[in-house]
Amino acid sequence: MKLWNNNIYGSISWALKRKVTTKILRTSFLVLIILILGIATVVALDSDKANALDESDCLSCHSDPMLAKPIVGGGSIPLYVDGDEQSASAHRYIDCTTCHTTEPHSVETPLTKASLAEKCGSCHQYQYKLHLDSVHGEQLALGNPDVATCVDCHSENRSPHSIIRVLEHNATAYKKNIAATCAVCHGDGELMASYDITEKVYESYMRDFHGKAMELGGTELSQLNKATCTNCHGAHNIKSVNSEDSPVGTLEHLAATCEGCHEGAGEEFASGFLGHKQTSASTVPVAYYVEKFFIIMVWVIGVIAIGLVALAAIRYASQHRWKE
Ligand code: HEC
Numbered sequence: 083m084k085l086w087n088n089n090i091y092g093s094i095s096w097a098l099k100r101k102v103t104t105k106i107l108r109t110s111f112l113v114l115i116i117l118i119l120g121i122a123t124v125v126a127l128d129s130d131k132a133n134a135l136d137e138s139d140c141l142s143c144h145s146d147p148m149l150a151k152p153i154v155g156g157g158s159i160p161l162y163v164d165g166d167e168q169s170a171s172a173h174r175y176i177d178c179t180t181c182h183t184t185e186p187h188s189v190e191t192p193l194t195k196a197s198l199a200e201k202c203g204s205c206h207q208y209q210y211k212l213h214l215d216s217v218h219g220e221q222l223a224l225g226n227p228d229v230a231t232c233v234d235c236h237s238e239n240r241s242p243h244s245i246i247r248v249l250e251h252n253a254t255a256y257k258k259n260i261a262a263t264c265a266v267c268h269g270d271g272e273l274m275a276s277y278d279i280t281e282k283v284y285e286s287y288m289r290d291f292h293g294k295a296m297e298l299g300g301t302e303l304s305q306l307n308k309a310t311c312t313n314c315h316g317a318h319n320i321k322s323v324n325s326e327d328s329p330v331g332t333l334e335h336l337a338a339t340c341e342g343c344h345e346g347a348g349e350e351f352a353s354g355f356l357g358h359k360q361t362s363a364s365t366v367p368v369a370y371y372v373e374k375f376f377i378i379m380v381w382v383i384g385v386i387a388i389g390l391v392a393l394a395a396i397r398y399a400s401q402h403r404w405k406e
C-alpha cells in the first residue's frame with residue numbers, strides 16, 4: 083500500500099484527504115482561538131488590577147503598617163497606606179503627589195472632616211459645592227464631626243485611599259448599598275436622639291415596599307429602579323426635611339419626587355405616604371387599626387391552621403394504633 087512506503091509527503095496528503103482530518107483540524111483551530119481569547123482576557127483584566135500610581139515610591143515607607151506620627155500631648159496618627167486598597171480605588175491612576183503635592187511632608191496631617199471635603203472638592207467641585215450647602219456640609223463648616231463628609235459615603239472604612247467608583251457593585255454609594263451606608267449614622271439611636279431625629283428611618287424604609295423590593299431584588303442597576311434614601315432626599319444636596327428646599331419638605335415637592343418614577347402620581351398619592359412615621363392610634367388611626375387587624379387575623383388563621391394539622395395527626399396516629 084502507498085501509505086506504508088515511507089514517503090512522508092504521501093502520508094500527509096493521504097491524511098489530508100480524509101474527512102476525519104478536516105474535522106480534527108477545524109476543532110484544533112477553534113480551540114486555539116478560544117485559548118488566545120482566554121489569555122487575552124486574563125491579561126486585560128490583570129492590567130486593570132495594575133498597582134496604583136506611585137511615581138515617587140512613597141509606598142516604600144508608607145506601606146509599613148507601623149508607620150505613625152506622634153501627636154504632641156500623646157497618641158499618634160497612623161500614616162499607613164494600604165497599597166492594595168489604593169490599587170482597587172477610583173483614584174488608582176492618580177499619583178500620590180497629585181493629591182499630596184510634591185512636598186507632602188510639609189503639609190500637616192490630619193485635616194478635619196471639613197478640610198478633607200475641601201481637599202476632595204479641589205477636583206470634584208460640583209459635588210463639593212452641593213455638599214457645602216447641604217444639612218451635612220453646613221454642620222461640617224461649623225466644626226461638627228458627627229455629620230457625613232465625602233469618605234463617610236464613599237469608603238467602607240472611611241479612608242481617602244479606598245474610594246470606589248459608584249457603579250461598582252461593592253461601592254458604598256452603589257444604589258443597592260446606599261440605605262446601609264446612611265444607616266451607619268441614621269440607624270445609631272443614641273446619635274440621632276441627640277439631634278431629635280427619629281432613628282427608625284432605616285427600619286421603616288426596610289419595612290416599606292421600596293426597601294423590601296430593593297432587598298429582594300438583584301444587584302443589577304436595571305433591577306434597582308425602586309426608591310432608596312437618595313431618590314427622596316438627594317445625595318450631595320440633602321436638606322433638613324423641614325426646609326422648603328427639601329424634595330420632601332412640602333406636599334408639592336413630595337408629589338414631584340414621587341412623580342419622578344410614578345407618572346401622574348399627584349398630591350393625593352403622595353399624601354398617603356407615611357414617610358418614616360410609625361403608625362400609631364393618634365398619628366394615622368386608619369392605617370394603625372388596619373395593621374393591627376391584619377396582625378391579629380394572621381395570628382388567628384395561623385393558630386387555627388396549626389390546630390387542624392395537629393388534630394389530623396392525632397387522628398392518623400390513633401387510627402394506626404387501632405389497626406395493630
Ligand atoms: C523615607 C520614608 C518616606 C517616604 C519615601 C515618604 N514618606 Fe511620607 N512620611 C514619612 C514619615 C516618617 C512621616 C511622619 C513625619 C513626621 O513625623 O512628621 C511621613 C508623613 C507623611 C504624611 C503626613 C504629613 C504630616 O507631617 O502630618 C503624608 C501625607 C505623607 N507622609 C505622604 C507621603 C507621600 C505622598 C510620599 C511620596 C511622595 C511620601 N510620604 C514619601 C516617611 C516617608
Ligand code: HEC
Binds near residue numbers: 191198243
Ligand atoms: C485622590 C487623592 C489622593 C491620592 C491619589 C492619595 N491620597 Fe493620601 N490622602 C488623601 C486625603 C484627602 C487624605 C486625608 C488628609 C488627612 O486626613 O490629613 C490623605 C491622607 C494620607 C496620609 C495620612 C494618613 C491618613 O490616612 O490619613 C498619608 C500618609 C497618605 N495620604 C499617603 C498617600 C500615598 C503614599 C499615596 C499614594 C500611594 C496617596 N496618599 C494617594 C488623598 C489622596
Ligand code: HEC
Binds near residue numbers: 200209218230
Ligand atoms: C451623604 C452621602 C454622600 C456624601 C456626604 C458625599 N457623597 Fe458623593 N455620592 C453619593 C451617592 C449616593 C452618589 C451616587 C450618585 C448619586 O446618587 O448622585 C455619589 C456620587 C459621587 C460622584 C460620582 C459622580 C456623581 O455625581 O454621580 C462623585 C465624584 C462624588 N460623589 C464625590 C463626592 C465628594 C467629593 C464628596 C464630598 C465633598 C461627596 N461625594 C460626598 C453620596 C455622598
Ligand code: HEC
Binds near residue numbers: 201203206242245
Ligand atoms: C487630583 C484630583 C482629585 C482629588 C483630590 C480627588 N479626586 Fe476623586 N476622582 C478624580 C478623577 C480624575 C476621577 C475619575 C477617575 C477615572 O474615571 O478613572 C475620580 C473619581 C472619583 C469617584 C468615582 C466617580 C464615579 O464616577 O464613580 C469618586 C466617588 C471620587 N472620585 C471621590 C473623591 C473623594 C471622596 C475625594 C477625597 C478623598 C477625591 N475624590 C479626591 C480626581 C480627584
Ligand code: HEC
Binds near residue numbers: 314358
Ligand atoms: C419614598 C421617599 C423616601 C425614602 C425612600 C426615604 N425617605 Fe426619609 N423621609 C421621607 C419623608 C417624606 C420624610 C418626612 C416625613 C417623616 O419624617 O417621616 C423623611 C424624613 C427623613 C428624616 C428626618 C426624620 C426626622 O425625624 O426629622 C431622615 C433623617 C431621613 N428621612 C432619612 C432617610 C434615610 C436614611 C433613608 C434610607 C434608609 C430614607 N430617609 C428613605 C421620604 C423618604
Ligand code: HEC
Binds near residue numbers: 234260268277317
Ligand atoms: C457620618 C454620619 C452620617 C451619614 C453617613 C449620613 N448622615 Fe444624614 N445626618 C447626620 C447627622 C449627625 C445629622 C443631623 C445634623 C443636624 O441636624 O444638625 C444628619 C441629618 C440628615 C438629614 C436632615 C434631618 C432633619 O432634621 O430634617 C437628612 C434628611 C439626612 N441626614 C439624610 C441622610 C442620607 C439620605 C444619608 C445617606 C445617603 C445620610 N444622611 C448619611 C449624620 C450622617
Ligand code: HEC
Binds near residue numbers: 352
Ligand atoms: C426612584 C424611583 C421611585 C421613586 C422616587 C418613588 N418610587 Fe414608589 N416605587 C418605585 C418602583 C419601581 C415601584 C415598583 C412598581 C411595581 O413593581 O409595580 C414602586 C412601588 C411603590 C408602591 C407600591 C406598589 C404600587 O405601585 O402601588 C407605593 C405605594 C409607592 N411606590 C409609593 C411611592 C411614594 C408615595 C413615593 C414618593 C414619596 C414614591 N413611591 C417614590 C419607584 C419609585
